Amino acid sequence: MNLTIAPSHQAGNLTRGQRRRLRLFELGSRALEARYARLLDEQFGTPRPPAYVCPLCFRVLGREAVLANATSQTTAILTAEDVPPKSLGGRPLVLTCGPCNHSSGRRLDANARAREHVRTLLYGKPAEPRPITLSIENTSVRGSYFVDEQGNHVFRLAAEPAANRVGASSGFTTAVFGGAQPRAFQMRFMDQYHERFYQLSWLRTAYLAWFAVLGYPFILDPALRKVREQIVDPIKALLSGFLSEDSPERPLTDRVLFLVREPSELRSVGIRVGPYTVLLPRPGDLEFYSRVKNLPGKPIAFQADGLAWPYEPTFGQARPSDEA
Numbered sequence: 001m002n003l004t005i006a007p008s009h010q011a012g013n014l015t016r017g018q019r020r021r022l023r024l025f026e027l028g029s030r031a032l033e034a035r036y037a038r039l040l041d042e043q044f045g046t047p048r049p050p051a052y053v054c055p056l057c058f059r060v061l062g063r064e065a066v067l068a069n070a071t072s073q074t075t076a077i078l079t080a081e082d083v084p085p086k087s088l089g090g091r092p093l094v095l096t097c098g099p100c101n102h103s104s105g106r107r108l109d110a111n112a113r114a115r116e117h118v119r120t121l122l123y124g125k126p127a128e129p130r131p132i133t134l135s136i137e138n139t140s141v142r143g144s145y146f147v148d149e150q151g152n153h154v155f156r157l158a159a160e161p162a163a164n165r166v167g168a169s170s171g172f173t174t175a176v177f178g179g180a181q182p183r184a185f186q187m188r189f190m191d192q193y194h195e196r197f198y199q200l201s202w203l204r205t206a207y208l209a210w211f212a213v214l215g216y217p218f219i220l221d222p223a224l225r226k227v228r229e230q231i232v233d234p235i236k237a238l239l240s241g242f243l244s245e246d247s248p249e250r251p252l253t254d255r256v257l258f259l260v261r262e263p264s265e266l267r268s269v270g271i272r273v274g275p276y277t278v279l280l281p282r283p284g285d286l287e288f289y290s291r292v293k294n295l296p297g298k299p300i301a302f303q304a305d306g307l308a309w310p311y312e313p314t315f316g317q318a319r320p321s322d323e324a
Protein backbone atom coordinates (compact mmCIF):
# COMPACT_ATOMS: atom_id res chain seq x y z
CA MET A 1 0.00 0.00 0.00
CA ASN A 2 1.40 3.35 -1.00
CA LEU A 3 0.26 6.58 0.48
CA THR A 4 0.94 9.50 -1.78
CA ILE A 5 0.85 13.14 -0.89
CA ALA A 6 -2.25 14.61 -2.46
CA PRO A 7 -1.85 17.96 -4.19
CA SER A 8 -3.37 20.71 -2.13
CA HIS A 9 -6.85 21.63 -3.27
CA GLN A 10 -8.45 24.99 -3.10
CA ALA A 11 -11.64 24.58 -1.12
CA GLY A 12 -13.46 26.68 -3.70
CA ASN A 13 -12.78 24.14 -6.46
CA LEU A 14 -14.32 21.26 -4.62
CA THR A 15 -17.85 20.02 -5.06
CA ARG A 16 -20.15 19.93 -2.05
CA GLY A 17 -19.81 16.16 -1.88
CA GLN A 18 -16.03 16.38 -1.95
CA ARG A 19 -16.03 18.97 0.83
CA ARG A 20 -18.25 16.75 2.96
CA ARG A 21 -16.07 13.70 2.33
CA LEU A 22 -12.95 15.73 3.05
CA ARG A 23 -14.41 16.79 6.38
CA LEU A 24 -15.22 13.19 7.32
CA PHE A 25 -11.73 12.23 6.21
CA GLU A 26 -10.13 14.86 8.47
CA LEU A 27 -12.18 13.78 11.49
CA GLY A 28 -11.43 10.09 10.94
CA SER A 29 -7.81 10.64 10.13
CA ARG A 30 -7.27 12.79 13.24
CA ALA A 31 -8.85 10.09 15.41
CA LEU A 32 -6.69 7.42 13.79
CA GLU A 33 -3.57 9.52 14.32
CA ALA A 34 -4.44 10.16 17.98
CA ARG A 35 -4.47 6.46 18.80
CA TYR A 36 -2.38 4.68 16.19
CA ALA A 37 0.34 7.12 15.10
CA ARG A 38 3.14 4.75 16.05
CA LEU A 39 1.57 1.82 14.22
CA LEU A 40 1.16 3.95 11.09
CA ASP A 41 4.76 5.19 11.37
CA GLU A 42 6.00 1.62 11.54
CA GLN A 43 4.04 0.62 8.47
CA PHE A 44 4.39 3.67 6.26
CA GLY A 45 7.46 5.48 7.62
CA THR A 46 7.75 9.17 8.40
CA PRO A 47 6.89 11.72 7.30
CA ARG A 48 3.65 10.41 5.86
CA PRO A 49 0.42 11.96 4.70
CA PRO A 50 -2.76 11.56 6.72
CA ALA A 51 -4.69 8.34 6.21
CA TYR A 52 -8.19 6.99 6.77
CA VAL A 53 -8.92 3.30 7.23
CA CYS A 54 -12.10 1.83 5.73
CA PRO A 55 -14.05 0.58 8.76
CA LEU A 56 -15.21 -2.54 6.90
CA CYS A 57 -12.18 -3.92 5.03
CA PHE A 58 -9.38 -1.96 6.78
CA ARG A 59 -8.00 -0.71 3.46
CA VAL A 60 -5.74 2.29 4.19
CA LEU A 61 -6.41 5.28 1.96
CA GLY A 62 -5.01 8.78 1.65
CA ARG A 63 -6.76 12.09 1.14
CA GLU A 64 -6.69 11.75 -2.65
CA ALA A 65 -9.19 8.88 -2.30
CA VAL A 66 -11.79 11.41 -1.16
CA LEU A 67 -11.29 13.56 -4.22
CA ALA A 68 -11.45 10.69 -6.73
CA ASN A 69 -14.49 10.45 -8.94
CA ALA A 70 -17.01 8.48 -6.92
CA THR A 71 -18.31 6.69 -10.01
CA SER A 72 -14.90 5.48 -11.15
CA GLN A 73 -14.30 1.76 -10.78
CA THR A 74 -11.05 2.16 -8.87
CA THR A 75 -10.79 0.66 -5.41
CA ALA A 76 -8.90 3.75 -4.28
CA ILE A 77 -11.93 5.83 -3.44
CA LEU A 78 -13.60 6.80 -0.22
CA THR A 79 -17.35 7.29 -0.44
CA ALA A 80 -19.76 8.89 2.00
CA GLU A 81 -21.95 6.31 3.70
CA ASP A 82 -25.46 7.24 4.70
CA VAL A 83 -26.26 5.70 8.08
CA PRO A 84 -28.93 4.33 7.97
CA PRO A 85 -29.18 4.07 4.14
CA LYS A 86 -30.37 7.23 2.44
CA SER A 87 -33.56 5.54 1.19
CA LEU A 88 -34.41 4.84 4.83
CA GLY A 89 -33.81 8.42 5.92
CA GLY A 90 -30.07 8.34 6.67
CA ARG A 91 -27.45 11.01 6.12
CA PRO A 92 -23.71 10.77 5.35
CA LEU A 93 -21.97 9.84 8.59
CA VAL A 94 -18.72 8.01 7.82
CA LEU A 95 -16.54 7.11 4.84
CA THR A 96 -16.16 3.61 3.46
CA CYS A 97 -14.11 2.53 0.45
CA GLY A 98 -15.76 2.14 -2.94
CA PRO A 99 -16.01 -1.67 -3.00
CA CYS A 100 -17.46 -1.86 0.53
CA ASN A 101 -20.08 0.75 -0.28
CA HIS A 102 -20.99 -0.47 -3.76
CA SER A 103 -20.91 -4.23 -3.43
CA SER A 104 -22.08 -5.35 0.00
CA GLY A 105 -23.66 -2.04 0.99
CA ARG A 106 -26.00 -1.44 -1.93
CA ARG A 107 -27.26 -4.99 -2.05
CA LEU A 108 -28.07 -5.10 1.65
CA ASP A 109 -29.69 -1.69 1.54
CA ALA A 110 -31.89 -2.60 -1.44
CA ASN A 111 -33.17 -5.52 0.63
CA ALA A 112 -33.82 -3.32 3.66
CA ARG A 113 -35.72 -0.84 1.48
CA ALA A 114 -37.88 -3.54 -0.15
CA ARG A 115 -38.61 -5.02 3.24
CA GLU A 116 -39.57 -1.63 4.62
CA HIS A 117 -42.03 -1.03 1.73
CA VAL A 118 -43.76 -4.31 2.48
CA ARG A 119 -43.69 -3.86 6.25
CA THR A 120 -45.13 -0.35 6.08
CA LEU A 121 -48.02 -1.53 3.92
CA LEU A 122 -48.82 -4.60 5.96
CA TYR A 123 -48.78 -2.56 9.11
CA GLY A 124 -51.44 -0.39 7.46
CA LYS A 125 -49.76 2.99 7.50
CA PRO A 126 -50.66 5.24 4.57
CA ALA A 127 -48.10 4.28 1.95
CA GLU A 128 -47.29 4.72 -1.72
CA PRO A 129 -48.60 2.04 -4.11
CA ARG A 130 -46.26 -0.92 -4.53
CA PRO A 131 -46.40 -3.33 -7.46
CA ILE A 132 -47.97 -6.74 -6.78
CA THR A 133 -49.30 -9.76 -8.61
CA LEU A 134 -52.62 -11.31 -7.66
CA SER A 135 -53.13 -14.97 -8.51
CA ILE A 136 -55.98 -17.43 -8.35
CA GLU A 137 -55.49 -20.89 -9.77
CA ASN A 138 -54.01 -20.33 -13.23
CA THR A 139 -54.91 -16.66 -13.51
CA SER A 140 -52.46 -13.95 -12.54
CA VAL A 141 -52.83 -10.20 -12.87
CA ARG A 142 -50.54 -7.36 -12.11
CA GLY A 143 -51.60 -4.47 -10.00
CA SER A 144 -50.69 -2.29 -7.11
CA TYR A 145 -51.43 -2.23 -3.43
CA PHE A 146 -51.51 0.75 -1.11
CA VAL A 147 -53.04 2.11 2.05
CA ASP A 148 -54.91 5.37 1.65
CA GLU A 149 -55.17 8.23 4.12
CA GLN A 150 -58.28 6.67 5.73
CA GLY A 151 -56.36 3.47 6.36
CA ASN A 152 -58.14 1.46 3.63
CA HIS A 153 -56.08 -1.28 2.01
CA VAL A 154 -56.56 -0.85 -1.72
CA PHE A 155 -55.79 -3.31 -4.54
CA ARG A 156 -55.77 -1.77 -7.95
CA LEU A 157 -55.56 -3.91 -11.08
CA ALA A 158 -53.14 -2.53 -13.64
CA ALA A 159 -54.34 -1.24 -16.99
CA GLU A 160 -54.80 -3.44 -20.03
CA PRO A 161 -53.00 -3.96 -22.28
CA ALA A 162 -50.05 -2.01 -20.84
CA ALA A 163 -49.44 -4.27 -17.85
CA ASN A 164 -52.03 -7.01 -18.20
CA ARG A 165 -53.19 -8.82 -21.28
CA VAL A 166 -56.65 -7.91 -22.54
CA GLY A 167 -59.37 -9.58 -20.49
CA ALA A 168 -57.04 -10.63 -17.67
CA SER A 169 -58.62 -8.31 -15.10
CA SER A 170 -62.19 -9.41 -15.75
CA GLY A 171 -61.02 -13.05 -15.86
CA PHE A 172 -59.43 -12.57 -12.48
CA THR A 173 -62.43 -10.87 -10.88
CA THR A 174 -64.75 -13.55 -12.28
CA ALA A 175 -62.52 -16.25 -10.85
CA VAL A 176 -62.53 -14.58 -7.43
CA PHE A 177 -66.15 -13.50 -7.20
CA GLY A 178 -67.87 -15.70 -9.77
CA GLY A 179 -68.64 -18.78 -7.70
CA ALA A 180 -70.96 -19.32 -4.77
CA GLN A 181 -68.08 -20.42 -2.53
CA PRO A 182 -65.59 -17.96 -1.02
CA ARG A 183 -62.36 -18.08 -2.96
CA ALA A 184 -58.86 -17.31 -1.80
CA PHE A 185 -56.34 -15.56 -3.98
CA GLN A 186 -52.66 -14.93 -3.43
CA MET A 187 -50.93 -11.61 -3.41
CA ARG A 188 -47.23 -11.41 -4.13
CA PHE A 189 -45.16 -8.27 -3.69
CA MET A 190 -42.79 -7.42 -6.49
CA ASP A 191 -40.58 -5.92 -3.76
CA GLN A 192 -38.54 -9.01 -3.10
CA TYR A 193 -36.14 -9.18 -0.22
CA HIS A 194 -34.00 -11.77 1.41
CA GLU A 195 -34.74 -12.06 5.11
CA ARG A 196 -31.10 -12.25 6.05
CA PHE A 197 -29.93 -9.44 3.79
CA TYR A 198 -32.30 -6.84 5.21
CA GLN A 199 -31.26 -7.89 8.70
CA LEU A 200 -27.62 -7.52 7.75
CA SER A 201 -28.32 -4.04 6.42
CA TRP A 202 -29.43 -3.06 9.93
CA LEU A 203 -26.38 -4.77 11.41
CA ARG A 204 -24.27 -2.65 9.07
CA THR A 205 -26.08 0.49 10.20
CA ALA A 206 -25.43 -0.40 13.85
CA TYR A 207 -21.75 -1.11 13.23
CA LEU A 208 -21.15 2.13 11.32
CA ALA A 209 -23.15 4.27 13.77
CA TRP A 210 -21.11 2.98 16.69
CA PHE A 211 -17.91 3.40 14.68
CA ALA A 212 -18.88 7.06 14.23
CA VAL A 213 -19.16 7.40 18.01
CA LEU A 214 -16.36 5.18 19.35
CA GLY A 215 -13.94 5.19 16.44
CA TYR A 216 -11.19 2.72 15.59
CA PRO A 217 -10.58 1.19 19.05
CA PHE A 218 -14.14 -0.16 18.88
CA ILE A 219 -14.00 -1.75 15.44
CA LEU A 220 -10.45 -3.03 15.90
CA ASP A 221 -11.53 -4.93 18.99
CA PRO A 222 -11.57 -8.73 18.45
CA ALA A 223 -15.20 -8.85 19.60
CA LEU A 224 -16.26 -6.95 16.48
CA ARG A 225 -14.28 -9.04 14.00
CA LYS A 226 -17.07 -11.50 13.30
CA VAL A 227 -19.58 -8.68 12.89
CA ARG A 228 -17.39 -7.07 10.26
CA GLU A 229 -16.77 -10.36 8.44
CA GLN A 230 -20.49 -10.99 8.36
CA ILE A 231 -21.27 -7.56 6.90
CA VAL A 232 -18.56 -7.82 4.26
CA ASP A 233 -19.63 -11.36 3.29
CA PRO A 234 -23.43 -11.54 3.68
CA ILE A 235 -23.61 -15.01 2.11
CA LYS A 236 -21.75 -16.61 5.02
CA ALA A 237 -23.95 -17.48 7.99
CA LEU A 238 -21.71 -16.25 10.79
CA LEU A 239 -24.11 -14.44 13.10
CA SER A 240 -27.71 -14.64 14.16
CA GLY A 241 -29.82 -13.21 16.92
CA PHE A 242 -28.56 -9.64 16.49
CA LEU A 243 -31.86 -8.07 15.35
CA SER A 244 -35.24 -7.85 16.99
CA GLU A 245 -38.39 -5.97 16.03
CA ASP A 246 -41.28 -4.54 17.95
CA SER A 247 -43.47 -1.40 18.04
CA PRO A 248 -44.19 -1.46 14.29
CA GLU A 249 -45.78 1.99 14.47
CA ARG A 250 -42.48 3.62 15.43
CA PRO A 251 -41.14 5.73 12.53
CA LEU A 252 -37.60 5.25 11.20
CA THR A 253 -36.81 8.83 12.22
CA ASP A 254 -37.02 7.65 15.83
CA ARG A 255 -33.36 6.69 16.41
CA VAL A 256 -31.20 6.15 19.41
CA LEU A 257 -27.96 4.46 20.45
CA PHE A 258 -27.90 2.74 23.80
CA LEU A 259 -25.80 0.78 26.27
CA VAL A 260 -27.46 -2.28 27.74
CA ARG A 261 -26.71 -2.64 31.48
CA GLU A 262 -29.11 -5.38 32.62
CA PRO A 263 -29.49 -8.33 32.43
CA SER A 264 -25.77 -9.03 32.57
CA GLU A 265 -25.81 -11.66 29.81
CA LEU A 266 -27.17 -9.00 27.45
CA ARG A 267 -24.59 -6.32 28.26
CA SER A 268 -23.92 -4.81 24.87
CA VAL A 269 -24.19 -1.68 22.77
CA GLY A 270 -27.12 -1.24 20.45
CA ILE A 271 -29.14 0.90 18.13
CA ARG A 272 -32.81 1.35 17.74
CA VAL A 273 -34.19 2.74 14.48
CA GLY A 274 -37.97 2.71 14.31
CA PRO A 275 -39.04 -0.86 15.10
CA TYR A 276 -35.56 -2.34 14.62
CA THR A 277 -33.21 -3.04 17.51
CA VAL A 278 -29.68 -4.32 16.85
CA LEU A 279 -27.24 -5.41 19.54
CA LEU A 280 -23.46 -5.44 19.13
CA PRO A 281 -20.91 -6.88 21.55
CA ARG A 282 -19.01 -4.60 23.87
CA PRO A 283 -15.24 -4.56 23.34
CA GLY A 284 -13.66 -7.70 24.73
CA ASP A 285 -16.91 -9.68 24.76
CA LEU A 286 -16.18 -12.54 22.38
CA GLU A 287 -19.05 -14.70 23.61
CA PHE A 288 -21.88 -12.23 23.15
CA TYR A 289 -23.73 -13.82 20.24
CA SER A 290 -23.35 -17.36 21.56
CA ARG A 291 -24.91 -16.16 24.83
CA VAL A 292 -27.75 -14.47 22.94
CA LYS A 293 -28.38 -17.63 20.92
CA ASN A 294 -28.92 -19.61 24.11
CA LEU A 295 -31.46 -17.20 25.58
CA PRO A 296 -35.11 -18.25 25.53
CA GLY A 297 -36.95 -17.24 22.38
CA LYS A 298 -39.38 -14.83 24.00
CA PRO A 299 -38.63 -11.11 23.95
CA ILE A 300 -36.38 -10.10 26.80
CA ALA A 301 -36.68 -6.75 28.50
CA PHE A 302 -33.46 -4.97 29.19
CA GLN A 303 -32.38 -1.78 30.87
CA ALA A 304 -30.36 0.56 28.77
CA ASP A 305 -28.93 4.06 28.82
CA GLY A 306 -29.85 5.95 25.68
CA LEU A 307 -27.53 8.22 23.73
CA ALA A 308 -28.38 10.69 21.00
CA TRP A 309 -28.11 9.40 17.44
CA PRO A 310 -24.84 10.60 15.86
CA TYR A 311 -25.41 13.05 13.02
CA GLU A 312 -21.71 13.97 13.07
CA PRO A 313 -18.95 11.48 13.79
CA THR A 314 -16.58 11.98 16.70
CA PHE A 315 -14.71 8.66 16.25
CA GLY A 316 -14.04 8.46 19.97
CA GLN A 317 -12.48 11.91 20.09
CA ALA A 318 -13.67 15.05 21.80
CA ARG A 319 -15.23 17.23 19.17
CA PRO A 320 -12.59 19.58 17.75
CA SER A 321 -13.32 23.10 18.95
CA ASP A 322 -12.38 24.66 15.61
CA GLU A 323 -15.15 22.78 13.83
CA ALA A 324 -18.56 24.32 13.63
Ligand SMILES: [Zn+2]
Nearest residue numbers: 054057097100
Ligand atom coordinates in the same frame (compact mmCIF):
# COMPACT_ATOMS: atom_id res chain seq x y z
ZN1 LIG B 1 -13.62 -1.13 2.47
